[in-house]
Amino acid sequence: MAGPSVTEPEPERADDAVISTRGLTKRYRGGQLAVDGLDLTVPAGSVFGFLGPNGSGKTTTIRMLMGLIGPTAGSARVLGRPMPHAARTVLPRVGALIEGPALYGFLSGRDNLLRYDEADPTADPRTRRERVAAALDRVGLAAAAGKKAKAYSLGMKQRLGLAAALLQPRRLLVLDEPTNGLDPQGMREIRTLVRELASDGTTVFLSSHLLDEIEQVCTHAAVMARGRLIIQGAVADLSAGARGRLVVTTPDAGEAARVLKEQGAGDVVIAEDRVTAEPPDRDPAEVNAALVAAGVRVRGFALERASLEDAFVALTGEGFDVAG
Amino acid sequence: MSRAEPETAGSGTPEAARTPNPLWSLGLLRGELLITFRRWRTLALLGVLAAVPVLVGIAVKIETGDGPSGGGGEGPAFISQISNNGLFLVFTALAATLPFFLPMAVGVVAGDAIAGESSAGTLRYLLVAPAGRTRLLLTKYAAVMAFCLAATLVVAVSALAVGALLFPLGDLTTISGTRIGYAEGLGRALLIALVVAASLVGFAALGLFVSTLTGSGIGAMATTVGLLITVQILDQIPQLDALQPYFFSHYWLSFADLMREPVYWDDLVRNLGLQALYAAVFGSAAWARFTAKDITA
Numbered sequence: 001m002a003g004p005s006v007t008e009p010e011p012e013r014a015d016d017a018v019i020s021t022r023g024l025t026k027r028y029r030g031g032q033l034a035v036d037g038l039d040l041t042v043p044a045g046s047v048f049g050f051l052g053p054n055g056s057g058k059t060t061t062i063r064m065l066m067g068l069i070g071p072t073a074g075s076a077r078v079l080g081r082p083m084p085h086a087a088r089t090v091l092p093r094v095g096a097l098i099e100g101p102a103l104y105g106f107l108s109g110r111d112n113l114l115r116y117d118e119a120d121p122t123a124d125p126r127t128r129r130e131r132v133a134a135a136l137d138r139v140g141l142a143a144a145a146g147k148k149a150k151a152y153s154l155g156m157k158q159r160l161g162l163a164a165a166l167l168q169p170r171r172l173l174v175l176d177e178p179t180n181g182l183d184p185q186g187m188r189e190i191r192t193l194v195r196e197l198a199s200d201g202t203t204v205f206l207s208s209h210l211l212d213e214i215e216q217v218c219t220h221a222a223v224m225a226r227g228r229l230i231i232q233g234a235v236a237d238l239s240a241g242a243r244g245r246l247v248v249t250t251p252d253a254g255e256a257a258r259v260l261k262e263q264g265a266g267d268v269v270i271a272e273d274r275v276t277a278e279p280p281d282r283d284p285a286e287v288n289a290a291l292v293a294a295g296v297r298v299r300g301f302a303l304e305r306a307s308l309e310d311a312f313v314a315l316t317g318e319g320f321d322v323a324g
Numbered sequence: 325m326s327r328a329e330p331e332t333a334g335s336g337t338p339e340a341a342r343t344p345n346p347l348w349s350l351g352l353l354r355g356e357l358l359i360t361f362r363r364w365r366t367l368a369l370l371g372v373l374a375a376v377p378v379l380v381g382i383a384v385k386i387e388t389g390d391g392p393s394g395g396g397g398e399g400p401a402f403i404s405q406i407s408n409n410g411l412f413l414v415f416t417a418l419a420a421t422l423p424f425f426l427p428m429a430v431g432v433v434a435g436d437a438i439a440g441e442s443s444a445g446t447l448r449y450l451l452v453a454p455a456g457r458t459r460l461l462l463t464k465y466a467a468v469m470a471f472c473l474a475a476t477l478v479v480a481v482s483a484l485a486v487g488a489l490l491f492p493l494g495d496l497t498t499i500s501g502t503r504i505g506y507a508e509g510l511g512r513a514l515l516i517a518l519v520v521a522a523s524l525v526g527f528a529a530l531g532l533f534v535s536t537l538t539g540s541g542i543g544a545m546a547t548t549v550g551l552l553i554t555v556q557i558l559d560q561i562p563q564l565d566a567l568q569p570y571f572f573s574h575y576w577l578s579f580a581d582l583m584r585e586p587v588y589w590d591d592l593v594r595n596l597g598l599q600a601l602y603a604a605v606f607g608s609a610a611w612a613r614f615t616a617k618d619i620t621a
């Protein structure tokens with residue numbers, strides 16, 4: 001009781017990692033190395049983007065974190081406890097959407113959630129119906145709750161899967177590709193939901209192969225490729241590593257490229273009426289003036305901010321394709 | 325956040341105090357039973373089982389309608405007695421369904437138990453709920469056993485109803501030739517139904533074990549039913565008589581011994597012992613497999 005203030009509860013130690021893995025490795029029986037020596041740290045309270053092309057080991061990692069598959073080597077701790085050993089105490093406080101929703105087609109949406117809630121031995125049956133109704137409401141499915149799940153569209157199934165993750169107050173939400181199958185409106189709703197949950201103090205671990213999705217909601221991110229962790233950190237730090245590009249739109253592309261090179265721009269690329277280049281170390285206004293002075297009809301002149309995708313390409317030197 | 329909020333499960337406090345009651349664990353069994361008996365497949369299987377006594381009853385009625393033929397020797401046990409006493413239809417129907425229809429239905433439900441959840445992907449969500457692997461397996465086994473009992477009772481009740489409709493009821497003659505009252509006959513029928521249901525317990529455990537081996541519900545069902553057919557054929561081959569006492573189906577028809585006066589217990593006890601052995605061996609194998617398995621579906 002040496003705390004500075006008695007009225008304050010035990011402080012949430014923000015520096016505590018919600019997920020931390022050390023040398024986490026999974027080699028499948030066929031010999032394929034799916035995850036290779038992963039050292040991942042997800043800070044409490046973050047919205048953590050877990051990025052990588054399809055086949056890069058994201059889902060295998062998530063399955064190991066949830067105790068569904070056992071690691072070949074290394075260890076994983078979730079909410080400070082070892083997985084899969086402490087699954088019974090950890091998982092009731094974790095909501096998860098893994099590799100898309102899975103439902104009982106012959107049950108209604110509501111009955112699906114009742115089924116999943118019954119599977120949690122820490123879920124109070126007296127509040128079950130209310131919690132199910134609240135979760136359905138939260139994902140916008142209240143009106144379709146009585147419909148059989150097999151009649152649901154992909155987007156509705158995705159929402160029901162999310163509702164299952166929200167049946168209890170959670171400390172950690174693991175969402176694997178949560179916007180798959182959703183229309184733009186649905187994607188926006190999910191992003192809003194994620195922000196809401198995060199502001200309640202829930203840590204959200206969000207895997208995606210959509211970079212701008214991560215960029216829009218995440219505070220932290222990690223990038224995986226071919227089973228290895230390439231980088232992790234705050235999103236701002238990650239994209240700061242890559243420089244933006246200068247984009248000139250003009251019908252006189254060849255002339256524009258010549259002038260840009262003259263002005264000291266590197267890596268000049270012509271694509272029809274678009275010329276892009278690494279911006280030179282001088283005032284962009286001067287570059288523009290030089291273009292105009294050389295008789296280039298400039299229709300557009302912009303400095304595009306570096307996106308996470310640029311950072312990714314800079315890091316891996318490759319596109320965002322399916323790993324072989 | 326203040327300290328005085330042990331009861332508020334507000335969304336602002338993700339770690340609301342939850343003191344789970346051990347009884348809450350039974351919710352999974354309740355849900356499992358509901359799901360098992362709400363599937364069309366289950367209802368169709370039970371419907372087929374209910375139809376068997378109807379067919380047997382009508383066939384016997386038509387056969388004896390031409391006049392008492394003196395009772396042909398062929399056919400399932402007790403069939404020649406049905407026209408004298410409808411209660412015998414219960415025994416006949418159980419004897420007719422036990423070699424194949426009943427275990428096939430059990431094989432479908434048991435084989436699908438884990439593998440079906442796996443191929444639907446629902447298994448991963450049950451496990452992260454977290455249902456707990458041992459708890460889920462025990463729940464599945466309990467539900468399969470409940471289905472064994474339900475399937476047997478469906479046959480028995482359907483036979484009882486058809487027998488009462490088509491044939492006279494009354495005192496009956498046991499295999500040993502003694503007469504017992506109708507009430508005691510009903511009691512024996514119930515006892516026989518319970519023994520028949522218990523006869524399926526070993527095979528159900530085998531089906532559950534098969535179900536933990538594969539991620540395909542259909543594959544597990546086919547394998548389980550295939551095993552049933554194989555064992556039933558092997559049980560007919562005289563050269564294998566050294567092995568046959570270990571086949572799960574070898575003593576199945578011993579339930580007829582309950583109709584002796586006094587009851588002849590030897591084979592009945594052997595049957596129940598064998599079922600317990602199968603349940604223990606394949607239950608343990610299923611547990612060992614399922615608790616160590618990577619869930620990749």
